[in-house]
Amino acid sequence: MAEHITYADAGVDVDEGARAVDAIKDAVATTMRPEVIGGLGGFGSCFSASAFKGMDDPVLVSGTDGVGTKLAIAQLLNRHDTVGEDLVAMCADDVVVVGAEPLFFLDYVAVGKLEAEAMAQIVGGIAAGCRKAGCALVGGEMAEHPGVMAPEDYDLAGFVVGVVDRASMIGPELVKEGDVVLGIPSSGIHSNGYSLVRKVAIEGRSTQELLEPLDELGGESLADAVMRPTTIYAGALVRALRAGAAIHAMAHITGGGITENLNRALPAHLDAEVFRGGEDGPAWNVPPVINYMVRAAGLTQDEAYKTFNMGVGMSVICAPEDVDAVRGMLRDEGLETFEMGHIIKGTGKVVYR
Numbered sequence: 326m327a328e329h330i331t332y333a334d335a336g337v338d339v340d341e342g343a344r345a346v347d348a349i350k351d352a353v354a355t356t357m358r359p360e361v362i363g364g365l366g367g368f369g370s371c372f373s374a375s376a377f378k379g380m381d382d383p384v385l386v387s388g389t390d391g392v393g394t395k396l397a398i399a400q401l402l403n404r405h406d407t408v409g410e411d412l413v414a415m416c417a418d419d420v421v422v423v424g425a426e427p428l429f430f431l432d433y434v435a436v437g438k439l440e441a442e443a444m445a446q447i448v449g450g451i452a453a454g455c456r457k458a459g460c461a462l463v464g465g466e467m468a469e470h471p472g473v474m475a476p477e478d479y480d481l482a483g484f485v486v487g488v489v490d491r492a493s494m495i496g497p498e499l500v501k502e503g504d505v506v507l508g509i510p511s512s513g514i515h516s517n518g519y520s521l522v523r524k525v526a527i528e529g530r531s532t533q534e535l536l537e538p539l540d541e542l543g544g545e546s547l548a549d550a551v552m553r554p555t556t557i558y559a560g561a562l563v564r565a566l567r568a569g570a571a572i573h574a575m576a577h578i579t580g581g582g583i584t585e586n587l588n589r590a591l592p593a594h595l596d597a598e599v600f601r602g603g604e605d606g607p608a609w610n611v612p613p614v615i616n617y618m619v620r621a622a623g624l625t626q627d628e629a630y631k632t633f634n635m636g637v638g639m640s641v642i643c644a645p646e647d648v649d650a651v652r653g654m655l656r657d658e659g660l661e662t663f664e665m666g667h668i669i670k671g672t673g674k675v676v677y678r
Contacts, residue, residue: 344441346467352445352452356462360428370463372429372486382491386425389484390415394519398527398551400477402535405443407554408481409450410457411516414555415579416485417458418639421559422575422590424495424566425487427460433482434467437474447481450554457557460485493566497592499573500668505648506587506597508665509655511638513612515555517580518633522551525621542613550614558639561658570654571647578634585631587640587675596671597642598678600664601626609663611636630677637665 346365353365362371377383392411399408409432417427432451434444444467455462474480514522526547527535535548542550558577566572574590587597600608615636619629629635641662643651652662666678 347441349445349448349452352449353462356430356452356455356460358428358461361461361463365464367464370429370431372461372463376426376428377488380488380490383488384425384491384494386420386423386487386489387485388416388419388487389482390419391480391482392516394523395516395551396480397523398519400479401527402532402548402552404548404552405446405450407450407552409447409452410454410554410557412451412481412483413454413458413460413485414557415516416483417454417460417487417557417559418577419579420485420487421562422495422577423489424493424572425489426563427458427485427487427559429461429463429486430455430458431463431484432465433484434465434479435470435474436467436479437470438476439467439469443479447479451483454554454557457560458485459560459563460487495566495572496574497590500590500592500595500642501573501644502595502668502670503645504573504642504668505645505664506599506666506668507641507643507648507652507655507662508609508637509558509639509641509660509662510556510610511578511612511634511636512556513550513553513614514618515579515634515638517582518618519551521622521632522618526551526618539617541617545613547614550612550617553614556638558660561655561660562639565651565654565658565660568654568657570643570651572641572643572651574642576640576642578637578640582629582631582633583635583637583640584627584675588673590640590642591668591673591675593673594670595668595673597666597675598669599666599675601630601677609636609665626677640665642668 360373360376538544576587576590578586
């Protein structure tokens with residue numbers, strides 16, 4: 326007779342999976358929009374196209390991303406409640422740059438061993454991010470991978486769908502010489518550059534050392550500084566655009582820093598000239614944790630601006646005559662701004678002055 330081996334014996338706990346689903350239902354419910362049809366647990370997630378009413382030519386905009394190696398630090402510190410916000414930010418703030426409103430979000434969580442409490446923290450963070458972005462968390466997948474991943478390991482991926490009327494789309498084709506580049510502050514490192522962060526600031530340090538306040542970080546600990554969640558701009562930007570903010574283009578400053586993201590908002594015949602400043606740094610505030618990492622890694626300015634966001638989470642480009650109005654509308658939505666440069670003739674690159 327064959328040996329009796331259950332799925333749980335093989336490392337997959339179906340009962341724990343059911344408990345995890347129950348644990349996240351309340352958090353998911355807080356993200357609902359009127360267009361959502363049905364609830365959690367179906368084989369497919371349904372979303373009414375009524376969101377497109379009033380649009381002459383609705384365009385669907387989709388994006389997918391992950392959190393990356395920031396998760397390794399979350400696992401080391403046993404902090405899982407904010408990485409979900411990072412996940413939503415990386416996706417929703419990518420689709421909003423064309424003027425799209427994020428509608429719904431799905432997540433994929435792969436774990437070595439499923440634990441309902443940890444899953445509730447992770448998905449609770451995703452739900453919090455969706456509320457900030459204004460999109461519904463309509464479904465997802467929790468996959469247990471025993472033998473493939475270590476029990477304490479997990480990875481996150483997300484997928485978002487948004488919509489914009491084609492006539493309201495923004496992007497490089499609207500950018501003109503003389504336009505002004507505005508920066509919206511980042512909350513810190515956000516979710517990029519963490520392979521370098523781990524190498525220069527995390528590896529070799531005990532958990533206790535990571536929890537100690539540092540004068541260089543304004544009294545904050547490394548643990549708190551590196552785990553601060555990514556700012557989610559999408560909800561506020563959508564509302565500002567609806568209010569009539571005359572924005573020509575936007576750039577989400579993620580991996581590659583300002584150098585390799587702001588250029589994505591430019592046409593081929595124009596450059597963005599950024600006021601990087603001298604040895605004292607740029608003409609805006611850079612979060613202490615970013616300066617700490619730049620010094621710890623010994624990065625040159627060129628390297629720093631190609632690795633970290635340098636205090637700019639989102640860049641907005643508009644005409645000079647619209648700067649005051651755009652800044653006012655963004656301020657009304659809780660987003661402060663600063664001038665970081667302007668648009669000049671060129672070849673589609675970011676140049677520094």
